[in-house]
Amino acid sequence: MSVLEVEQLYRNFSSGKKAFYPLNFQVKKREIIGILGTSGCGKSTLLRVLAGLDVEYNGVIKVDGQAHRGTHEKIGFVFQEPRLMPWLRVEENVAFGLEGKYKLTKANEFLKLVGLESYSKHYPSELSGGMAQRVAIARALVTSPEILLLDEPFSALDAFTKMNLQDLLLDVWEKCNSTMIIVTHDIDEALYLCNRLFILRGHPGELVEELKIEGKRPRQRGDLNLASLKSKIIKELHL
Numbered sequence: 001m002s003v004l005e006v007e008q009l010y011r012n013f014s015s016g017k018k019a020f021y022p023l024n025f026q027v028k029k030r031e032i033i034g035i036l037g038t039s040g041c042g043k044s045t046l047l048r049v050l051a052g053l054d055v056e057y058n059g060v061i062k063v064d065g066q067a068h069r070g071t072h073e074k075i076g077f078v079f080q081e082p083r084l085m086p087w088l089r090v091e092e093n094v095a096f097g098l099e100g101k102y103k104l105t106k107a108n109e110f111l112k113l114v115g116l117e118s119y120s121k122h123y124p125s126e127l128s129g130g131m132a133q134r135v136a137i138a139r140a141l142v143t144s145p146e147i148l149l150l151d152e153p154f155s156a157l158d159a160f161t162k163m164n165l166q167d168l169l170l171d172v173w174e175k176c177n178s179t180m181i182i183v184t185h186d187i188d189e190a191l192y193l194c195n196r197l198f199i200l201r202g203h204p205g206e207l208v209e210e211l212k213i214e215g216k217r218p219r220q221r222g223d224l225n226l227a228s229l230k231s232k233i234i235k236e237l238h239l
Contacts, residue, residue: 002026003179004147009059011045018204019045022059025198032173032180034194036187038237041205043183047151050181051077076145080152082132084124091120094139110138113175114168130161141176150182166192170217187233191226192219199236209236
């Protein structure tokens with residue numbers, strides 16, 4: 001069964017410009033979907049629409065078979081930047097929005113999941129960029145969303161930190177049974193993480209290819225099959 005369905009979805013701005021052409025796709029439970037494309041093809045706009053942060057769209061979005069518009073309790077979001085509140089400690093940032101006397105206990109459970117339980121009393125200014133993004137992932141997961149949307153979550157990080165967090169994300173996916181949709185312009189990242197790729201191209205964006213990636217995870221980053229798929233994607237994007 002599909003956890004997310006998109007039917008004839010498109011977004012036109014008040015200026016008359018289109019973000020992307022009408023899209024139709026379905027996402028199954030526990031899939032990791034990559035939305036891949038060059039800058040300006042509507043990737044981030046699409047993710048904001050799916051998250052309910054942008055409701056000025058046409059078409060239908062269904063979660064577990066039910067049409068909805070706006071934010072949804074089953075959908076979590078991770079931005080490009082951590083967006084932590086500097087006056088709150090790490091555990092308070094993760095617990096922000098939760099209720100009840102055990103909210104800090106729950107926050108610390110998810111900090112442990114991302115390997116930061118020993119930093120719960122720190123402030124965001126005391127964290128590295130990679131650590132701050134781990135906190136952001138914990139904050140998105142603490143409400144146990146069925147679907148986690150990630151908008152280029154590792155784009156601002158160095159290559160080694162990025163690879164470490166990609167592996168962390170796969171660990172989180174394995175433990176939390178979440179469905180994930182990741183916007184990225186990093187082909188290697190998409191091939192390493194995802195079950196399927198939706199490749200957008202042009203201005204406005206058009207879905208030009210849906211690519212299924214076979215093979216169990218964790219994958220070998222230097223795998224020849226992935227290298228072959230990368231060449232195919234580069235051609236599709238006209239790079």
